[in-house]
Amino acid sequence: ATAPASWDKPLEGKVAVVTGAARGIGATIAEVFARDGATVIVADIPAAGEALSETANKVGATALALDVTAPDAAEKLAEFATQRFGGIDIVVHNAGITRDKLLANMDEGRWNSVLNVNLAAPHRITEGLVAKGALRSGGRVIDVSSIAGIAGNRGQTNYGASKAGVIGMVNAEAPKLAEKNITINAVAPGFIETAMTAAIPLATREGGRLLSSLLQGGQTVDVAETIAYFASPASNAVNGNIVRVCGQAMI
Ligand code: NAI
Numbered sequence: 001a002t003a004p005a006s007w008d009k010p011l012e013g014k015v016a017v018v019t020g021a022a023r024g025i026g027a028t029i030a031e032v033f034a035r036d037g038a039t040v041i042v043a044d045i046p047a048a049g050e051a052l053s054e055t056a057n058k059v060g061a062t063a064l065a066l067d068v069t070a071p072d073a074a075e076k077l078a079e080f081a082t083q084r085f086g087g088i089d090i091v092v093h094n095a096g097i098t099r100d101k102l103l104a105n106m107d108e109g110r111w112n113s114v115l116n117v118n119l120a121a122p123h124r125i126t127e128g129l130v131a132k133g134a135l136r137s138g139g140r141v142i143d144v145s146s147i148a149g150i151a152g153n154r155g156q157t158n159y160g161a162s163k164a165g166v167i168g169m170v171n172a173e174a175p176k177l178a179e180k181n182i183t184i185n186a187v188a189p190g191f192i193e194t195a196m197t198a199a200i201p202l203a204t205r206e207g208g209r210l211l212s213s214l215l216q217g218g219q220t221v222d223v224a225e226t227i228a229y230f231a232s233p234a235s236n237a238v239n240g241n242i243v244r245v246c247g248q249a250m251i
Contacts, residue, residue: 004233007234008037009036009037010036010037010232010233010234011033011036011037011038011090011228011231012036012037013037014037014039014089014090014231015038015039015041015085015087015088015089015090016033016038016039016040016041016088016089016091016092016231017043017077017081017088017090017091017092018030018033018040018041018042018043018092019043019044019066019091019093019094020044020094020095020096021042021043021044021052021061021094022042022044022048022051022052022054022055023048023051023055023194023195024194024195024196024220025094025144025189025192025194025220025223025224026042026044026092026094026095027042027055027058027059027220028220028223028224029092029094029220029223029224029227029228030042030055030056030059030061031058031059031224032224032225032227032228033090033228033231034059034060034061036228036231036232038089038090038231039062039085040059040060040061040062041061041062041063041077041080041081041084041085042055042056042059042061042062042063042064043063043064043065043068043077043095044063044065044095045065045066045067045095046065049065062084064076064080068093068095068117068121068122068125069116069117069120069121073121073124073125073128074124074125074127074128074129074131074132075128075132077125077129077134078128078129078132081134082134087134087135087136088129088134088135088136088139089135089136089138089139089140090139090140090142090231091125091126091129091135091139091140091141091142092142092143092144092227092231093122093125093126093141093142093144094144095117095121096117096118096144096146096196097113097114097117097118098114098156098159098196098199099114099159100155100156100159100200101155102154102155103157106158110158111157111158114158114159114162115158115161115162115165117162118159118162118163118165118166119162119165119166119169122143122166122169123173126141126177126184130177130182135180135182137180137181137182138181138182139177139180139182139183140182140183140184140185140230140231140235141173141177141182141183141184141185142184142185142186142187142227142230142231143166143170143184143185143186143187144166144186144189144223145163145166145167145170145186145187145188145242146159146160146163146188146189147188147189147190147191147211147244148160148163149161149162149163149164149165149166149167149188150163150164150167150188150244154204155204163188167186167188170186170240170242171240174239174240175240177239178239183230183235183238183239183240184239184240185230185235185238185239185241185242185243186241186243187223187226187227187242187243187244187245188244188245188246189218189222189223189244189245189246190208190211190212190218190244190245190246190247191208191209191211191217191218191246192217192218192219192220192222192223192245193217193218193219193220194220197217211246212246212247212248214248216247218245218246218247222245222247223245226243226245
């Protein structure tokens, strides 16, 4: 095959969905996708409405109020994207939550909510979009794992399990989606400076930053650019991979 004549707009003509895109890493993914020429749908929970509209306006995306854990989330997304834009080419399962507690206090509510948002929802939505034919041939699914799913993290049994589960899910889905000419890959970010990590107690937060040999937290754009690679024609032959975005840390 020959290389494209230009990489100016590698996502031109593609319809991309980013969940959890009102703020943080998701908002930056939307911004990078729009820069790369994609038609972007930014989705987030109804409670994030105002922030979601702001992000949508800033990057020139279309906003969709969508709780990824809703039983009909895939259906709603498929309908919305198909009616407006004819289908979906790229879906980034970025929505994620933490409900940290040390093991003895890790109650079922915290366990279930984190597993539902971070692991069950991406699976259900991917399966739903494929079953409805909304995710087109040539499509890309990009999941967001975490270094916590590889190395573990104190107080994050539920979160670590969900993010390790994402890796297992990507490995299992890759050969299946390949039959439909769709790839699935994931990023595993280290400590990234967002509202999610700002909520971590100070000492743990500093520890997270020091895990990178850059001795500082990463930026949302570090993760977004890696995701943009998985979305672009540059990664046509890349399937079932997990890429850590952890500064220069050795974990
Ligand atoms: P954030 O908390 O700043 O943003 C997450 C967004 O997801 C929020 O806008 C929130 O409203 C949305 N969301 C939560 N539940 C949702 C639901 N049920 N349906 C739809 N949207 C929902 O978090 P951040 O830091 O931007 O994280 C984004 C992703 O990256 C998450 O999956 C997180 O686990 C992952 N990650 C973050 C790291 C970090 O250091 N910040 C490190 C590794 C992974």
